[in-house]
Amino acid sequence: MNLRASACYAKPLCLVAMMFASLCCSVYGQSFHAKLHFGAMYYQGDLAPKPLDLSFGPGNLCWGVSTGYSITDWASINSRFMVGRLTGDDAYSDDPFRRSRNLSFGSPLYEYGIYTDLRINKIWKSLDKYKIRMYLTAGLNVIQFNPQAFYQGQWVELQPLGTEGQTIPGTGKQKYSLTSWSRPVGLIIEFDFTKMLSFGMEFTPRKTFTDDLDDVSGTYVNYDEMVAAGNPIGAALSNRMGEYLKTDNVRVPTGTARGRADKNDWYSHFGLYFKYKIGKVPLPVALPPDDSDFPPTLIEGNK
Numbered sequence: 277m278n279l280r281a282s283a284c285y286a287k288p289l290c291l292v293a294m295m296f297a298s299l300c301c302s303v304y305g306q307s308f309h310a311k312l313h314f315g316a317m318y319y320q321g322d323l324a325p326k327p328l329d330l331s332f333g334p335g336n337l338c339w340g341v342s343t344g345y346s347i348t349d350w351a352s353i354n355s356r357f358m359v360g361r362l363t364g365d366d367a368y369s370d371d372p373f374r375r376s377r378n379l380s381f382g383s384p385l386y387e388y389g390i391y392t393d394l395r396i397n398k399i400w401k402s403l404d405k406y407k408i409r410m411y412l413t414a415g416l417n418v419i420q421f422n423p424q425a426f427y428q429g430q431w432v433e434l435q436p437l438g439t440e441g442q443t444i445p446g447t448g449k450q451k452y453s454l455t456s457w458s459r460p461v462g463l464i465i466e467f468d469f470t471k472m473l474s475f476g477m478e479f480t481p482r483k484t485f486t487d488d489l490d491d492v493s494g495t496y497v498n499y500d501e502m503v504a505a506g507n508p509i510g511a512a513l514s515n516r517m518g519e520y521l522k523t524d525n526v527r528v529p530t531g532t533a534r535g536r537a538d539k540n541d542w543y544s545h546f547g548l549y550f551k552y553k554i555g556k557v558p559l560p561v562a563l564p565p566d567d568s569d570f571p572p573t574l575i576e577g578n579k
Contacts (some may be wrong), residue, residue, distance in 0.1 A: 294303065294422065307346040308343070308345045309352075310552050310554060311341065312339075312549060313339060313340040313356070313478075314338070315338055315339075317335070317361065317362055318332040318333060319364045319490070319491070319542075319543050320333070320543060320544065321364060322493070322541075323365060323366060324362030326369070326370060332544065333363055333365070334364075334365075335368070336360060336361040337361070338360030339358070339360075340387070342357070352393045353391070354393065356389045359387075360385045361383065362383050362385050362421070362543055363381065363382045364490050366380060378516040379490075379492060380426070381423045381434065382423075382426070383489060385421050386404060387418070388417060388419075388420075389417035389460070391465060392413065393412070394411060394414075395409060395410070396410040397409055397413065410466075411465075412462075413461070414459075416459055416460075417457065417482065418455065418456075420455050423488070423489065423490055425491075425513050430510065434491040434513060435454060437513060438507065438510055439513055439514040440495060440514065441530075444501070446553055452523075457484065457485045458485070458543070459483045462480025462545075463479055464477070466551070472555075473552055475548070478547050480544065481542060481544040481545075482544065482545065484543070486540060488541070493536060494533075494535060494537045496514060496528050496534045498510045498527060498529060499539075514534075551552075
């Protein structure tokens with residue numbers, strides 16, 4: 277296409293493009309926000325007080341920050357970073373056998389997540405008269421953890437010890453990864469303090485894709501076998517019944533159940549947050565061009 281033909285289309289196409297950008301700006305101006313989170317995390321797994329899915333370990337403080345923007349008036353997308361701690365202890369169990377198992381753990385937990393919040397008011401409009409907003413929140417986290425046990429006055433990392441035989445050649449067991457995923461789904465209730473500042477409450481259980489948050493998943497390896505393999509500390513922390521019974525180390529046959537390998541661990545977050553609305557960041561609006569926006573050669577070519 278020659279210069280004269282290009283000139284015939286340049287100005288109309290530019291006008292259409294700018295009108296479309298202006299329309300997008302008015303419809304899709306995005307409201308950005310930031311949140312400061314604080315609350316507690318609760319572990320659910322083999323070392324919870326009861327052998328039930330909804331049995332929670334002790335609560336531990338957590339905090340985090342998130343940023344996001346509203347795609348529409350009823351949906352937003354958010355990124356979040358959170359730091360917390362999970363703990364579980366057979367000492368809290370109601371079951372005498374589980375108390376005698378005498379296992380416990382503590383682990384830091386780091387979350388890096390992407391969430392979407394869907395406003396329930398969109399379909400349950402009667403909530404508006406109470407001046408509250410309710411959201412269904414869901415997402416996906418990358419999590420990092422590192423289970424430890426308190427032993428002889430200090431915290432000892434459990435994963436390197438292979439407490440279920442992962443360090444013994446020929447068992448076919450591999451050390452578990454300290455990085456995994458969790459899938460949160462929960463509810464949020466939010467209301468405004470001011471036009472820019474809001475306060476929210478959130479309860480969000482998280483299903484993980486690991487059964488090793490607590491270092492308990494499969495079966496025991498006999499104490500003497502672990503010691504013979506050169507892992508006396510792993511043997512001591514794999515089976516701590518003797519500490520509870522105040523006897524020598526208890527020997528159990530290799531393959532005896534230590535935890536439930538058929539269910540992955542969970543943890544839940546109950547928390548509060550402050551939300552600050554940063555405001556809308558629209559696309560730039562440009563006025564329709566006049567003849568001064570084009571080179572003289574193109575203007576003459578259109579005449």
